[in-house]
Amino acid sequence: MTLQNLQGALFKLYLNTGYRLAHRLSPDSFIDHLGLDEESADIVRKLSPQEVDDFATALRGKQLLSVSYSLPTTFKWLQEHHPALTREFQEISVPSRSDDSFVLAKRFVAFLRESRDFYDSIPKALPDVAQLELMLMMARKDQALRVGQGSADPAPSGAFSLNSLCWTPARTSAGSFSVDALGILLRKRSMTDSGAPSWVVVSPAPSGVRPTILKISAPAYAVLDAMKEPITVRQLLSRCQARGIEISEDALITLLAKLESSQVVCSYHTEATDAC
16 A cells, blocks of 8 residues: 555545545546555555545634634634634635645635625735735745744844835735725724725844834835835836836935834845845
């Protein structure tokens, strides 16, 4: 018996409704299709449909539990106001052995955005709050990894000039929201009293356990979007002007210095060390 082949067959059986139906209708045909050896085939053949369904239900329950830990505010609101939607996600979502908690949470956020088009009872703020929670989750995961590796960013060094290089690192995420998602997450607003559009940037903190969270302006969000790859401040200013972003040279340098001090962006200054 090859343990890997048996595990693969069981996961296909537990995670895929089509495979469960095939096993229920004809266990022998299902086994032949997977090409299992006799010992593995005997184990799969003896599984009752009820055992398979029970284990599949348990796996989906673990999947939903993972989402509740990843997106606590979003999940709590759904449990209190629209629990049927979480059950619907369980039914249509096909788990995978390779799915980690971030993949599951990301899939759930996409599901919420699609569901918003069909359920008037879902406030427009809910998918935005879920997206912000996903950004925070990603920052915490990156931060834990960096702490585990003993890596730390050096303090910013040097002053910005038009020749300085700057860029938004992969660890930084910025979100544009139709509501005050951060205010809702901080319980300053409710899902139905959602406030005005907002822009938020999240990045692993230089120290401590909480990620850096900055509420920024629309122009600042556009600037971050314009510097996903290393670019000089001079080129960035030209790019901003070409995109219709109204920001002066002094305002741009001030913004970059603030973002650099929070280690939201990376920079390299002439005759100075890399600040990332």
